[in-house]
Amino acid sequence: MSSPANVADRPVDDHPGGARLEVRNLRKVYTGRGEPVEAVADLTFEVRPGELVCVVGPSGAGKTTLLRCLAGLLPATSGDVSLGGAPITGPPPGMAVVLQEYGRSLFPWMSVAQNVELPLKEKRVPKARRAELVDETLAAVGLADVAGSYPWQLSGGMQQRVAIARAVAYEPQVLLMDEPFAAVDAQTRFELEDLVRTLWKRLGITVVFVTHDIDEAIYLGERVLVLSARPTVVLEDVAVGLGADRDQLETRGDAEFARLRTHVYELVQQAKQGVRSLADAHLTHPADTPPRAGA
Amino acid sequence: MTGVLRVLRSVLLTLGLPAVILLAWWFTSAGSTTFYNPPLSAILGTFRETWFSAPLGESRLAVDVVPSVLRLLAGYGIALVAGIALGVAIGSSRALRAFAEPVLEFFRAIPPPVLVPVLMLFLGIGDTMKIVVIAIGCLWPVLLNTVEGVRGLDPVLRDTARAYRLGLVATLRHLVLRGASPQIVTGARQALSIGIILMVISEMFAAKDGLGFSIVQFQRGFAIPEMWSGVILLGVVGVLLSLVFRAVSHAVLRWYLGYRQSQHGGA
Structure with a gap:
């Protein structure tokens, strides 16, 4: 990772x-x-x-x-x-959203990478750029090695990282987050908070x-x-x-x-x-x- | 070693009971002189020449079984497409549901075989009548289960799809159909057994070919071992169809088994 x-x-x-x-x-x-x-x-x-x-x-x-x-x-x-x-x-x-119910906001029939890619397809992002964005954002949230897994195979904190990756890959101007870390354990929560700060500073x-x-x-x-x-x-x-x-x-x-x-x-x-x-x-x-x- | 044992065990579990039943039938009927209950050995003895007598193109397999199965597949296919399409529409709209539900309940309550004599009046006794009977009978389980599946879609997933501006086609394809697929498969499984029943029944009333027609014909001609062989063949066709169904549904629902386990077992 x-x-x-x-x-x-x-x-x-x-x-x-x-x-x-x-x-x-x-x-x-x-x-x-x-x-x-x-x-x-x-x-x-x-x-x-x-x-x-x-x-x-x-x-x-x-x-x-x-x-x-x-x-x-x-x-x-x-x-x-x-x-x-x-x-x-x-x-x-x-505009991208990250909701509290990470387990229910990811499509359970799609792999992690497919979940991140789906909104990009709808945005008609060219295929090569899509692959690039998926790889980049999954790496950014530390999930590059589970791209092919299903979301429900991951822990709660990892699932919420997928939701964040999906939001970031969408290249939004505004990111809305609704109690995104309410259901993850305290240590994971600290990591995810820092991740949000880092991504926010990078993307502006x-x-x-x-x-x-x-x-x-x-x-x-x-x-x-x-x-x-x-x-x-x-x-x-x-x-x-x-x-x-x-x-x-x-x-x-x-x-x-x-x-x-x-x-x-x-x-x-x-x-x-x-x-x-x-x-x-x-x-x-x-x-x-x-x-x-x-x- | 344990792997081999496990495979052996599952084979035994799967084939054990059928083997016991066949053996019991074989031995209890062995000395039978009753005309209507011939020995199993006689039934199996006639099986080959009844259904597979060469040339294959003129055998009963080609002349009777294949048309039956084709009519079944046609009717079943129509029911799947119509049931899923209508089910998605009705499941997505509360107003449509309130509007359609009483009528659906009424039609569901009518046993489909009753439609055979009615439809014969309108459609004759040809393929069309049989396909329509099968399609109507198979429609309800597919339709009603699809409605339930679409209704039960997680609102959080719906919100997610909306927030990321998924279009109608993508929403249908990636959210609605996939999300409702466990229920759709359940409905399709029920529909398949109903379809097989209707395939036979529609041929028993009036037909010029078909598996059900053959069985009735043998019975009327007092060709009792041949009749029994037809019943066995019918069972085999049913098992083969359900095996194909299992393979397809397994591929469609590969995600679902693990997902369900993760919801109930872990976390």
Whole structure:
């Protein structure tokens, strides 16, 4: 298995880079049988091209609803979502997704390589280039030697690497990840987090990473959007000043990391209790350098 | 050594019971003087000259068995194509399902052999009638299982296919048909046994050739050993068809066995 570390050597210029993702007054109400449920009340935020933004919130905060709206898999009740200025009405080109259920998002009747290749075929990427992309990305996620295996022959962490490889091979401008590491063990999770950071830096794409894990959000993100409980609004847009190079030991031991962790943790606790704006939040550990980004 | 033993064991397990039954039949019928229950030795003795008498082109194998099997394959093939196509359409659309389900339940409840006299009125007693009877009988298990298979497709896989903008053709080919293939194969297996039954029955009512026709003809002519040999040949044809089916379904579902094991056994 080749190390994921060598991927940083590849030149960046043959990738399209990131696109701007804008969400304005997004609202989603589920109307099915019974009472309509307002999952998302009013979300407005922006992800700049090439930025890595994490989204955290209490469980049931409509994180997955938000991501499905961003992916064009779910129509919004009102409000706008746009990618590079173009409104999203269905799954847009140039967007790739990695879902939490790795075991169910890979086609079990296809080999690992075929899974990675299928979206490229639909994109009409020429055959030679397809083979190149499949080889490259599988090597980048350290799975070159299992290209011919079926996904279900691999461990959970490896399956999620396949899903990441598929997303990266697609050469997207935006990568959406929905709690991708929630179901893998802690050590694998650290490796995969570093893999995401490495790939993101190499490709220069826009990444939206949804997670319920506060540490993960801070470790990965340039910004962390903290959501309220449903119906969802943005509680705070927290800038993460941890620099470009992150290290599992150094970064997580950093005083700034600890401060951010405390702050976001308190916000999520407040959100669980139904607090819907920063002004109403009672924070016992006030953030001394109020980190505001975006808004 | 253990490998040889294992092979030996599986051969014994597979062939053991048929061998016991044949031997039991052979010995219990050995001294039989009953006209309707001739010794197995007499049945097997007549087998060759009844079905394979030279020249091969004019033997009953070519004149009766081959047309039967061809009609079966034609009807079965039509049922597979129509059943899968309709099943995918109905399985993909909730509205269509609600619309079609009562009618499907009704037609499924009609035993297909009952259609033979009805269809004879419209289609005569030729090949068309028999092929249509087989096709209609085989259609339901294929259709209903395909509907179930398509309905049961994982929504996460559907989302994945949509998110990566798979077109209609690719979605059908790589997601819907492959994902529903375990159920489709189940339906096709049920349909095959129904098809064999209908192949025989459709010939018993009225026909000018066919395996079922031959058996009835022997019975009416009191050619009892020949009749029994026809029943045995029918069984052999059935076993051969199911072996072919097994080989094909094994190739189609190679992924499925391991996948299922990984879902239930491991992880």
